[in-house]
Amino acid sequence: MSNPVFKIVKPGLLTTIQDEGRFGYQQYGIVASGAMDPYALKMANFLVGNEGHEAAIEVTVMGPEIEVLGEATLAICGGDLSPKLNGEKVPTWKSFDVKEGDRLQFGQPVQGARAYISVAGGFDLPVVMGSKSTYLKAEIGGYEGRALAKGDVLSKIGNQKAVTGRALHHDEIPDYTRDMEIRVVPGPHLDAFTESSLDTFLSSEYAVTPQSDRMGFRLKGPKLEHETSADIISEAIPLGGIQVPASGDPIILMAERQTTGGYTRIATVISSDIPYLAQAMPGSHIRFREVTVEEAQQLSNEKERFIRTLEKVSRVGRT
Amino acid sequence: MKLTYHALGDTGMQIVFGSEISEQTNQSIRMVADELKQHPIEGVVEWVPAYTTLTLYYQPSVVTYDELQAKITDLYEVLQEQKGSVSDSLAFLLPTYYGGETGEDLSVVAEQNGLSEEDVVHIHSSQDYLIYMMGFVPGFPYLGGMSEKIATPRRGDPRPEIAPGSVGIAGSQTGVYPLKSPGGWQLIGQTPVKLYDPDKEQPILLESGSYIRFVPISKQEFDEIESAVERGEYTVQTEEKKGVPS
Numbered sequence: 022m023s024n025p026v027f028k029i030v031k032p033g034l035l036t037t038i039q040d041e042g043r044f045g046y047q048q049y050g051i052v053a054s055g056a057m058d059p060y061a062l063k064m065a066n067f068l069v070g071n072e073g074h075e076a077a078i079e080v081t082v083m084g085p086e087i088e089v090l091g092e093a094t095l096a097i098c099g100g101d102l103s104p105k106l107n108g109e110k111v112p113t114w115k116s117f118d119v120k121e122g123d124r125l126q127f128g129q130p131v132q133g134a135r136a137y138i139s140v141a142g143g144f145d146l147p148v149v150m151g152s153k154s155t156y157l158k159a160e161i162g163g164y165e166g167r168a169l170a171k172g173d174v175l176s177k178i179g180n181q182k183a184v185t186g187r188a189l190h191h192d193e194i195p196d197y198t199r200d201m202e203i204r205v206v207p208g209p210h211l212d213a214f215t216e217s218s219l220d221t222f223l224s225s226e227y228a229v230t231p232q233s234d235r236m237g238f239r240l241k242g243p244k245l246e247h248e249t250s251a252d253i254i255s256e257a258i259p260l261g262g263i264q265v266p267a268s269g270d271p272i273i274l275m276a277e278r279q280t281t282g283g284y285t286r287i288a289t290v291i292s293s294d295i296p297y298l299a300q301a302m303p304g305s306h307i308r309f310r311e312v313t314v315e316e317a318q319q320l321s322n323e324k325e326r327f328i329r330t331l332e333k334v335s336r337v338g339r340t
Numbered sequence: 341m342k343l344t345y346h347a348l349g350d351t352g353m354q355i356v357f358g359s360e361i362s363e364q365t366n367q368s369i370r371m372v373a374d375e376l377k378q379h380p381i382e383g384v385v386e387w388v389p390a391y392t393t394l395t396l397y398y399q400p401s402v403v404t405y406d407e408l409q410a411k412i413t414d415l416y417e418v419l420q421e422q423k424g425s426v427s428d429s430l431a432f433l434l435p436t437y438y439g440g441e442t443g444e445d446l447s448v449v450a451e452q453n454g455l456s457e458e459d460v461v462h463i464h465s466s467q468d469y470l471i472y473m474m475g476f477v478p479g480f481p482y483l484g485g486m487s488e489k490i491a492t493p494r495r496g497d498p499r500p501e502i503a504p505g506s507v508g509i510a511g512s513q514t515g516v517y518p519l520k521s522p523g524g525w526q527l528i529g530q531t532p533v534k535l536y537d538p539d540k541e542q543p544i545l546l547e548s549g550s551y552i553r554f555v556p557i558s559k560q561e562f563d564e565i566e567s568a569v570e571r572g573e574y575t576v577q578t579e580e581k582k583g584v585p586s
Contacts, residue, residue: 045386047397048373049544050474150543159478159519161538209346209354254361255475255482257388257395259352281390281475289349317350318400325401 033085038163061099068096084127100133244269261290479518479536498524
């Protein structure tokens, strides 16, 4: 059963539907897309009793204005973009109820760059190649393959309600104001760089430039030098891959990155730090720290165990 | 060829099969990709074959980097011992209307190479092109093996919009645009076949490791096939090519 729940009054800067992403099609040139901050997406879902991979609204920096068309339980996780319900501040990382006629708005970004609005039951949208994520360039997924626009009406699946006031323990809420220290596994093209380049990369501070989007973050800082060429025979690019074209300025490939590319890469951001990185605003500063693949896998396994536990708890509250 | 491995963070593994683009290297990559498809390794989410590498994306909570590397090394050893284990691959026959409005650079390609337009069509359509990898946009095949006789530099002024199905040449590469996009390739023709159709259960027609053969058709045949494609009544013809033992 489908129920209209939201009408977009103002779309905001870039408001799209995102779930965990589109997997299994990268070998055909179809990008993974998905939520920039997968941790916030999962938490927003768990707080309303959804499966972690369900689609939510991804809000970027300047949020939308939304008219509520029917009763629902929501949660907003991720960056604090000053959400307000009927003019009153609503807490993030906590579920709450809305009713017909309510108005959800966003104000100034306080910390972080992206927030996720989940609804109990999930949004009623077609699954395209295994995912509801919007893939802007190919105009598929999400709401008609595009960013949400004025007048769009979103429906939710079923009449599911969840326990309201369910909140995430504050220890588990990321602090996006901290200095960003992003952990990386060096490689795979270290041979292509001068010997001092990796040291420069690991000991300097890099700024996120305004030329940053869902596809990638362009950084400015000390330039990295190649031994001979910045080009390689094209190969697959992972999430968090840091490519360095001939200019010497690193680019971190994010959710909507192209599947393959022909620039050398100096390192890859570990999966546990992708959510922090996704919340970086233009002007944010980043330092990189080297970890081994074993350390990175240990970190991601700990997070995975925590998420599995929450998943079980989340199911309990479903009505 | 001995494989080398690189960790791409904690969820990616790159397997390097060689340092140069070659059919032999591509066969080896395809052999491992085939095996992964038929006998999935638990924890491996997906993989992306490229010219000289195969990249795996996996869940470290299910399989660690070291475990995965050991599994692939074993698997590759076994596959190499089984001579001729590469399964037969398919050649997709793409009916192509050469020249005309969409292929208006056919004359440029002919002129620059001192050939007649008929020669260009004959050379372009008389060989099978291996799909080394897919990428750039959904369904775009990176092809290899085009004859140098018809190699032509890109246009000085890229077109702002190229029709889907356009067949182009850029230097010694040839390819087909699956979607409407800008581009600087010399366009020599158009296929009515859809390489990318998001409404289909399998939205991408082609696969790396397969081959493409362009089959010249008339304008009338193009129109007929195009409407059959629109009605959902056209099936692309394929031909089996025998597997090449590595």
